[in-house]
Amino acid sequence: xxxxxxxxxxxxxxxxxxxxxxxxxxxxxxxxxxxxxxxxxxxxxxxxxxxxxxxxxxxxxxxxxxxxxxxxxxxxxxxxxxxxxxxxxxxxxxxxxxxxxxxxxxxxxxxxxxxx
Amino acid sequence: xxxxxxxxxxxxxxxxxxxxxxxxxxxxxxxxxxxxxxxxxxxxxxxxxxxxxxxxxxxxxxxxxxxxxxxxxxxxxxxxxxxxxxxxxxxxxxxxxxxxxxxxxxxxxxxxxxxx
Numbered sequence: 001x002x003x004x005x006x007x008x009x010x011x012x013x014x015x016x017x018x019x020x021x022x023x024x025x026x027x028x029x030x031x032x033x034x035x036x037x038x039x040x041x042x043x044x045x046x047x048x049x050x051x052x053x054x055x056x057x058x059x060x061x062x063x064x065x066x067x068x069x070x071x072x073x074x075x076x077x078x079x080x081x082x083x084x085x086x087x088x089x090x091x092x093x094x095x096x097x098x099x100x101x102x103x104x105x106x107x108x109x110x111x112x113x114x115x116x
Numbered sequence: 117x118x119x120x121x122x123x124x125x126x127x128x129x130x131x132x133x134x135x136x137x138x139x140x141x142x143x144x145x146x147x148x149x150x151x152x153x154x155x156x157x158x159x160x161x162x163x164x165x166x167x168x169x170x171x172x173x174x175x176x177x178x179x180x181x182x183x184x185x186x187x188x189x190x191x192x193x194x195x196x197x198x199x200x201x202x203x204x205x206x207x208x209x210x211x212x213x214x215x216x217x218x219x220x221x222x223x224x225x226x227x228x229x230x231x232x
Binding site: 032034038042044045046049091102103104105106107108 | 149
């Protein structure tokens with residue numbers, strides 16, 4: 001899977017929007033952009049994913065640059081519960097459906113601190 | 117909301133002993149995974165399992181490791197002779213369907229394994 005680059009840490013104030021950036025300049029045409037997060041002392045949790053168009057769900061929004069070399073996870077109104085490590089992950093769909101290559105390769109992610 | 121459960125939450129064992137970590141995946145899921153996270157490090161893939169056999173395994177998953185789905189509900193990870201470096205948080209995950217239909221892996225809360 002192609003590599004992503006994220007800031008080590010970020011801070012944000014409670015009840016304000018948070019924009020978490022991710023660079024993936026070597027992304028291929030078959031890579032999906034996935035975001036997971038890991039709350040303290042918990043397992044990772046799926047947040048959102050997309051291919052080319054911006055995506056929204058109940059947890060967050062994903063804004064994808066037109067050239068797909070970067071993306072931004074947007075938490076619209078951060079709460080203390082959103083303090084976590086956020087992972088931006090590229091997942092190549094080339095081999096999907098063959099019961100292989102569906103593992104998730106986690107990087108170091110961005111540790112998000114929320115200030116009350 | 118259905119969730120992946122893991123037992124025990126914390127296991128302490130002596131070097132050289134066998135341990136079995138247990139997971140109950142979400143009931144209608146068909147794909148199962150083990151990951152581990154050494155303290156302060158990335159989450160690492162160990163093994164994926166589908167249709168009662170291993171689909172893929174990492175270099176970490178050597179002959180000391182094995183997985184089993186002994187009945188319709190449990191999914192276990194066995195370490196035959198534990199080493200100090202096996203100390204980590206072990207996460208079980210499950211997924212409903214092939215990657216073409218279901219992208220999201222659901223993670224359990226983890227078992228902290230301490231080898232002394």
